[in-house]
Amino acid sequence: MRVAVAGLGYRMANVLKSFHKANDDLTIVGLVDPVPAGLEQVEQDGLKVGPRFESVDGMLKQVKPDLLTVGSPNALHLDHIRSGLQHGVKVFTEKPVVIDEQQTLEMARLLGEFGIDRVLVGLVLRYSDLYRDLRNAQAQGQIGNVVSIEASEHIAPYHGAFFMRDWRRYQQYAGPYILEKCCHDIDLYASVVGARASAVSSFGGRKSFVPDNAPAVMSNVEREQYYRKPSGWNSTEHVFDSDADIIDYQTALIEYETGATMAFHANLNVPNQFRRFCVIGAKGMAEGDFVRNNFAVHDAASGEKLVEKRYAGVEDDHYGADDQMAFDITRNLREGEPLPVGILDALEAGLTAIKIDEARRTRKTIELAEIWNGFDEALRMTPSGH
Known part of the structure; x- marks a missing residue:
């Protein structure tokens, strides 16, 4: 290749x-x-x-x-x-494919001109064993219609410090934090619900990586923590007094077109990190954690545990999904095999994240029907559809 x-x-x-x-x-x-x-x-x-x-x-x-x-x-x-x-x-x-609403619409117009099959996207969590097992539980009817979801992406202080030092600290380069880091999660749960977001609201800010929390003299342990993850282009050594304009915690509420809802929480300073979900349906519930590598499904009527699994993946390779993504994309390029995620999924998740952060900044609930109408209009030339 x-x-x-x-x-x-x-x-x-x-x-x-x-x-x-x-x-x-x-x-x-x-x-x-x-x-x-x-x-x-x-x-x-x-x-x-x-x-x-x-x-x-x-x-x-x-x-x-x-x-x-x-x-x-x-x-x-x-x-x-x-x-x-x-x-x-x-x-x-x-991911994310683009950083704001204007770029999203421009990308949609490009896809309308050239076709959606021309662009592949690195939403790697769709390739993970945990996600596949969640979708399999749905296919077997163990969850039923999704009613509500509680989910989070909580990263350790070393990773949060990386964001404060890296080029990703600037929204002009990366877009808002919930887009840059959490578009994976927003995509996953939209696919589980099977619908677009219909309305969003959000609150958040920056309270951990601020000057008041900087150690007077940084110990070896603290230095190992805050500089563990290397940064490349446009980096800085500053952590607590960084010139970053991103936030370090955020809570979002999403209502989907089906009426299902999700409460999503992101935080950049969680010592015992986790990235978990609880999907509650009419027939059962599924719980999982990408960091702690576990998954379980319970039946609503009997309370019986229907599924219990553990996995061996680690964070650095996205819990084993990086290699699987590369293998599947190679088969797609050579043999035309379908992929579990496409460019339109990525743009929809990204646009949802962009509007979530707008809701945080404006302290408003944002209805998305007109946003999707504009997005679909930009795609009007797409030869293959969604």
């Missing part, structure tokens, strides 16, 4: 490692990134990186890849994906 790379940070380096496992013949035929933080990692994994280019257009004019991978800062995704589409190349983009 011949791959051209737009943006080679630490995350894309991990993705390419998984693609290499699925493709012994993978070669990187071109790279666009003025400061490729993941370059050393990729070379250590046995991949040679081809020539460097100043622009994606310039690269694609000279190389003919099977796939363009987009791992650049989120604000650049739209332009880089557009280049790939215009050059007739299939594109894999990291």
Whole structure:
């Protein structure tokens, strides 16, 4: 597989490692990134990186890849994906696809012109064993119609400090925090409900990573915690007095078009981190935790435990899902096998997250019917539909 790379940070380096496992013949035929933080990692994994280019257009004019991978800062995704589409190349983009409502509509118009099958997306949790087992429990009728969901993504202080030091601390590059970090979760639970969000509200702010909480003298233990995760482009050493404009905790309420609801909680400073859910339906409930690797289903009428599982995945490879995603995408590229998530799913989850943060900033409940009408209108030229 011949791959051209737009943006080679630490995350894309991990993705390419998984693609290499699925493709012994993978070669990187071109790279666009003025400061490729993941370059050393990729070379250590046995991949040679081809020539460097100043622009994606310039690269694609000279190389003919099977796939363009987009791992650049989120604000650049739209332009880089557009280049790939215009050059007739299939594109894999990291999440979130775009950073705001305007970019979402522009991406929808591009998909209308070029087709939704031309862009693949790295919503990797859809490939996890835990998610597949949740969907299987639904298919077997063990949950019934979804009534309500309680879910969270709580990350450890070392990871929260990374966000305060990384380029992701700026919304102009990453979009709001709930978009950048939690669009996975918003996508997952929309797929479980089987409907779009119809209304959102939200509250949150920044209370942990603020100057008042900075240690007077940072101990070795604290330094190990707050600088454990490396940052690349546009990074800073500041943690508690960072110039970040993102928040570090947020609660969102979502109502779906079916009438089901979800309460979602994000926090960047949780020492015993977890990423769990409780999906409650008319016939039963399913509970799981991506970090603690457990899953259970209980029947509503009898209280009987119908399913209990544990998993072996770890956070660094998205609980085992990175390799599975690379394997499945390879089969899609070679054999046309369907994937569990598509670009429209990603855009819908992203737009929901964007409106959640708008609700937080404006302290309003936002009805989304008109938003979806505009989104669908932008897609009106899509040849394949959803």
